């Protein structure tokens with residue numbers, strides 16, 4: 105295997121040219137989500153496996169390769185896409201698999217660490233413990249090859265056999281397993297049971313895979329609240345839970361942590377303590393959003409597009425937040441339920457913890473970041489609102505991840521093709537849009553080079569993917585970005 109040596113890790117913005125990331129392409133487990141469990145497993149619906157792979161996610165892999173590992177893909181598109189190839193280029197474990205060092209597949213890393221018999225034993229025992237397997241199953245799993253075992257741990261099924269435990273369909277949302285903060289990695293503590301096995305696998309990968317070897321001392325685990333096992337069942341608010349969709353490194357000194365349905369105040373508090381003690385950042389801003397399935401993590405309500413451009417949900421704008429303080433009778437008449445959406449934004453400074461700064465709206469915070477952290481002194485800071493800020497398109501398009509975009513570089517983002525009104529808003533600000541199929545053709549024919557793409561939103565097919573309730577920001581865990 106090619107990835108035996110340690111690799112550089114460094115992320116200090118949301119928009120620096122992306123050079124390396126962790127991904128996981130949809131495995132067979134996604135095709136085994138049953139209607140009765142879809143909600144528990146955090147999918148909004150069941151998905152069609154062949155469509156989500158061949159007609160949706162594979163385009164993402166190809167796009168990432170053009171931007172991050174050009175030689176792996178250029179000139180090979182027709183071969184890769186030939187039906188005779190059976191998509192093997194996209195399947196970890198197959199000899200034809202791309203196995204890119206820059207578009208790093210988690211399943212490959214998992215298989216690689218499982219080649220060590222010690223790790224294999226430990227991890228098999230751990231997975232069997234959390235999944236309540238009997239001893240016979242545990243022994244059976246030990247017999248499998250490392251590639252097969254990685255596949256079972258992720259999909260929940262032994263090939264051609266019945267499922268032995270639940271799939272982890274949300275593993276495609278690699279954002280939530282950990283987060284790169286400068287040259288450190290903060291591990292997650294998932295709030296939802298459906299994501300527990302993901303965190304276990306991720307922990308073993310980060311601590312054991314050679315590509316992270318030089319960074320072992322830089323892996324941060326948030327401690328549990330002492331005596332947390334004494335908490336009553338409904339003491340959820342006190343639990344220490346943190347998911348990567350709630351953590352954003354916006355400049356080398358400044359980190360955002362969302363407090364949300366998934367990330368607790370306790371976890372934010374512990375993270376601030378540790379990150380300040382280790383002097384990893386200078387400022388941390390806590391953004392408390394309503395606990396609501398629609399919003400789940402802060403990256404579902406805003407992401408960065410360009411140094412001076414952000415996409416966000418209008419409910420958290422200056423105007424909307426001001427309105428929330430207005431006449432309570434008027435508020436009662438607001439059927440759009442915006443009154444639930446009161447934000448709390450508090451900024452902490454390492455030098456003086458008591459010297460906190462409060463922001464009244466997301467726009468104010470994000471403007472401050474663009475101007476003061478990223479030095480946009482001349483350019484005006486601009487906002488693109490979900491659904492062009494028109495009810496009901498704002499809520500509908502936020503639900504299908506209009507605000508959850510991944511920046512490949514400053515001004516070039518990937519999003520779903522279904523958020524029409526948000527797209528109009530992008531165009532009004534002078535952005536171009538291009539369908540992924542057209543873009544890939546242009547790259548392949550060398551009519552265009554990835555580095556020449558500017559101020560563009562790349563549109564990806566999304567009928568199945570959006571039912572899993574995450575966008576491309578969620579489907580990426582950046583490991584390396586250029587400085588901006």
Ligand SMILES: NC(=[NH2+])NCCC[C@H](N)C(=O)O
Nearest residue numbers: 146277349401572573574578
């Ligand atoms: N960073 C994110 N917004 N991740 C989205 C995760 C979606 C996933 N279905 C969940 O509910 O957990």
